[in-house]
Amino acid sequence: MKRLLTLAVLSAAFMTSACITVIDAGDDDDFGWHGENAQPFDAARAECRASTGRGPHSDAFRECMAAKGWTRS
Numbered sequence: 001m002k003r004l005l006t007l008a009v010l011s012a013a014f015m016t017s018a019c020i021t022v023i024d025a026g027d028d029d030d031f032g033w034h035g036e037n038a039q040p041f042d043a044a045r046a047e048c049r050a051s052t053g054r055g056p057h058s059d060a061f062r063e064c065m066a067a068k069g070w071t072r073s
Contacts, residue, residue, distance in 0.1 A: 038069025 033041065045056075048064035055061060062072060 032073045033065070033070050034073060035068075035070040041070065044068040044070055 035041065038044065044065060048061050048068070049055070052058065052060040052064055056065075056072075065072070
């Protein structure tokens with residue numbers, strides 16, 4: 001029983017270890033972004049704002065963020 005519990009805890013830890021969610025962002029537009037093996041959020045957001053010249057509600061910005069590993073739910 002002890003082995004099964006340990007295995008379940010380890011499995012849950014590994015399954016969620018590569019997933020990142022931005023939940024404590026300062027700007028309302030920063031909520032809802034999810035990344036798996038993504039670049040750091042702040043750097044990706046700054047690069048996408050600079051390269052597209054648009055905000056997070058534009059298709060170009062979302063495509064740029066997706067290329068950096070971030071998707072918005």
